[in-house]
Amino acid sequence: MILVTGGTGNVGANVVRELLDAGERVRILSRDPRGRSFPDGVEAVPGDLARPESLPAALSGVGQAFLMSPAFAGADGFLDAAQRAGLRHVVLLSSASVLSETPGFIGEQHQRLEQAVLDSGLPWTFVRPGAFMTNDLAWVPQIGNGAVVRGVYGNAAMAPVDPRDIAAVAVRALLDRRVGEAPVLTGPQSLTQIERVRIIAEAIGRPLRFEEVPPEQYREQMLHHGMLAPVIDQLIAGLAARDGKVADISPAVEEIAGRPAFTYAQWAAHRAAAFDPALV
Ligand SMILES: NC(=O)c1ccc[n+]([C@@H]2O[C@H](COP(=O)([O-])OP(=O)(O)OC[C@H]3O[C@@H](n4cnc5c(N)ncnc54)[C@H](OP(=O)(O)O)[C@@H]3O)[C@@H](O)[C@H]2O)c1
Structure with a gap:
């Protein structure tokens, strides 16, 4: 089972679609899944990155996760719960701005997020668009x-x-277990x-x-x-x-997605x- 956070968003919705096309079992974490429509075959569970107590149930039985953190809050709670659940691989939606000499507000938030994932000890991939x-x-x-x-x-x-390309790379990272890679897209x-x-x-x-x-x-x-x-x-x-x-142009999308x-x-x-x- 693969858990997708932000599964109704720009990147996450495409991650969900590609995983389903690949025949994977997918669970979406959504703050309020009631009354919303999800693709056939998806399990949508309620959960909020800002409410850590809502996360253990969402992570139960999950082997891998796609993690995006919209408000840059809640990653610590997610990572704690993921460690306890025995998650084997987290693919983090980060940002190319982490590499900038002047990362600014957004880059610094993503640097903190990447560091939290490193500190968690979980096997990781950072996708840096x-x-x-x-x-x-x-x-x-x-x-x-x-x-x-x-x-x-x-x-x-x-x-x-x-975002379809970011999702395609994230999905290859999940399915090919590209642990320890951090492609810039x-x-x-x-x-x-x-x-x-x-x-x-x-x-x-x-x-x-x-x-x-x-x-x-x-x-x-x-x-x-x-x-x-x-x-x-x-x-x-x-x-x-x-x-x-x-x-600058990165060749990573074509190299990893194969198109x-x-x-x-x-x-x-x-x-x-x-x-x-x-x-x-
Ligand atoms: N835009 C850029 O140019 C750019 C560049 C590099 C990196 N990024 C990074 O990419 C990420 C944004 O990706 P995106 O555009 O795909 O996102 P998005 O379309 O804004 O998606 C937001 C998603 O987050 C979920 N969400 C919001 N608050 C949540 C919470 N507290 N707990 C759980 N889920 C929550 C929403 O789901 P529900 O409503 O179903 O809960 C929704 O699916 C950010 O981290 C941003 O910094 C963006």
Whole structure:
């Protein structure tokens, strides 16, 4: 039995689907599974990483686990319960930012998470993705209401990775027992924000453009949307540092998943209906 935390999220839902396709028995940990639909054959159990007392039952009879920690809280409780349950392998969804010279708020949280897994003594794999393609779904409200995406540093380049590829690597890590490995994952192309908006425009079949706003105005908007100040500051600093540069590409998705990583155009076509409900 493999336990998937975050099994209703961007990466976890794809981990679940791939494990089921491979014929594995899958259990999803969800804070409130009642009234939600899960893929056929999945066992969904209630559990909350922030409530350690809810975890032993979820880990009972489990051999391996995919662990993601959304609020970076609760990993210690999970790891304690996992040790007691005799877990044989944990695949942690970490972040490439752990390797950065300036890891910032997010990188430091992931460094702590990795250290907690190391300290637990459990056999581990760390999956370290860079920015997810799904982060650009933050543009949905602007694209739904018009033709302009406003942001900072439009020429900042990244190589965003499709969560389906992160999941594919995590699943290979689980099924091939890739213990002690820590692959860094990126998408297959370095793309600026301006280029990504253009690719989404092609996917939905109508013109869009990127428009620069001053960083201070952008910061205020993000605060208004509820994003944490240190996360916004790291986001803006990260974009400034990438402005006009080409992003590094990792070959790890293709090497581990055994197929090419999804391009941004493939991802945008896959999620076109999210950007434009008229395409459903
Ligand atoms: N976005 C990026 O660019 C990026 C880059 C590198 C690393 N990461 C890391 O990737 C992770 C996010 O992955 P994702 O996008 O797949 O996540 P996501 O889509 O935000 O998924 C959130 C999931 O977490 C579950 N969840 C939330 N709070 C929980 C709790 N207290 N206990 C148990 N489950 C809880 C939810 O399930 P229920 O509602 O069913 O409980 C949901 O399935 C984070 O650790 C992030 O730092 C992100």
